[in-house]
């Protein structure tokens with residue numbers, strides 16, 4: 001095929017701090033150009049932009065204007081970097097963090113445009129954890145009534161999800177709740193902006209919107225939570241669009257933002273984690289893909305339906321049509337290392353790192369890598385951002401046990417990395433115990449760059465790690481969905497086989513280290529089970545909240 005008859009697709013990935021676009025060749029998945037745009041407002045955690053209105057603990061918001069800026073900046077830059085004429089682009093696909101969700105009017109305008117001084121008018125980012133009390137009530141009532149959907153979510157829904165955040169909106173700002181004609185995932189809102197039509201994708205509706213077997217939780221259930229909540233599902237959508245489907249065609253307005261031709265295919269919205277499975281060509285049953293960045297998401301297709309305790313969810317067609325899609329997760333992974341580096345390392349370390357020409361992560365890693373397994377005498381719980389799986393409790397918090405006067409920053413840094421690996425092993429073991437085998441563990445995401453960390457995971461998990469062949473997994477995955485929506489491939493599996501990239505067994509476990517880690521993992525599990533009921537950690541959280549109210 002001559003260069004100017006090649007077809008290309010654009011994948012846009014909306015992350016926690018930035019958005020990126022890649023231009024991808026349809027025939028083989030080659031990424032020919034890309035661009036990143038940092039959100040001007042980053043994560044809004046302390047005060048609202050403009051008004052300065054203070055936010056409570058565990059709040060995390062984003063700005064929709066930042067998302068449009070990503071389209072304006074990254075797509076033209078990525079096209080220029082790729083030296084691909086816009087006329088050769090046949091489709092665009094996007095993925096978002098989930099459940100990043102916002103109240104909008106019937107024509108799609110975010111309420112924060114009209115009410116910028118009201119916290120509940122803004123999109124709540126996935127890691128907004130202030131709806132935990134609402135999630136607790138939903139879980140308690142669902143368990144009491146034996147709601148059939150609850151086991152599909154491992155026995156508990158998360159405070160990150162649509163219903164918990166929606167109930168918080170109703171109870172803390174009922175007037176805004178009334179003004180919100182629609183309550184929509186950012187994953188679907190961005191498609192509305194691109195294609196001019198409101199669609200709801202199967203993936204976010206199934207995992208974050210409790211849509212199971214063709215229905216949301218009943219009006220009766222919702223009314224029992226709060227009579228004003230009875231009609232909440234009316235703000236969602238029941239006509240769900242399949243993954244890889246065509247949501248619509250690029251509007252003139254979106255063509256102007258992006259420089260792309262009006263009328264090209266816009267793929268149905270999707271989630272960053274779930275699209276990455278296609279990017280790694282890992283959409284067959286038993287291939288668990290761990291997307292390791294600020295948080296870790298574990299996604300896996302399976303041909304069997306099982307109730308895995310503490311999983312985020314199992315959704316029919318949730319990753320690719322025709323299979324059950326499972327998701328589990330760890331709320332904070334890279335975020336824990338970032339917290340440590342930002343708050344717990346003395347200036348002398350920063351100086352030595354700078355002298356060595358290293359960042360603090362790399363410097364601490366180089367020091368930690370010289371130790372034997374267990375030499376630091378520590379075991380930690382990776383709960384600094386709460387526990388998504390398998391405990392589903394965001395009011396749990398981090399624990400480090402075994403510190404002495406000899407404990408050094410690199411010891412704690414290594415213990416925190418190990419804790420996240422133990423958390424991943426807990427998830428894998430829980431799936432297998434529930435009858436859903438994990439046959440291959442595939443890693444994607446920003447933490448791949450830390451080879452020492454990857455080796456710890458291989459040793460702790462006692463299994464080889466396969467690695468995605470792209471450092472822009474979600475954006476590549478979105479591009480693959482765009483190719484399907486544009487009709488270039490019959491389905492996601494075929495497109496993933498042609499365009500996705502994976503190297504098998506890149507990290508192999510070392511038997512001696514794996515044996516040593518078995519002992520430490522047993523200690524982690526004891527500590528995990530000891531603190532799992534949240535008795536002490538919940539009390540501490542309540543004291544903190546009272547003191548900072």
Ligand SMILES: Nc1ncnc2c1ncn2[C@@H]1O[C@H](COP(=O)(O)OP(=O)(O)O)[C@@H](O)[C@H]1O
Nearest residue numbers: 015016293294334335337338361445446447450
């Ligand atoms: N060398 C490193 N070792 C371990 N963690 C790192 C390293 N460099 C960055 N991080 C962490 O990786 C996370 C960013 O991951 P990335 O995949 O780029 O982001 P995102 O999850 O937002 O897509 C941050 O939380 C940061 O603390």
Ligand SMILES: O=C(CO)[C@@H](O)[C@@H](O)COP(=O)(O)O
Nearest residue numbers: 016097098273293294295297
């Ligand atoms: O919750 C999900 C997927 O369901 C993720 O979007 C969320 O953890 C955010 O992921 P990142 O840490 O931004 O990669």
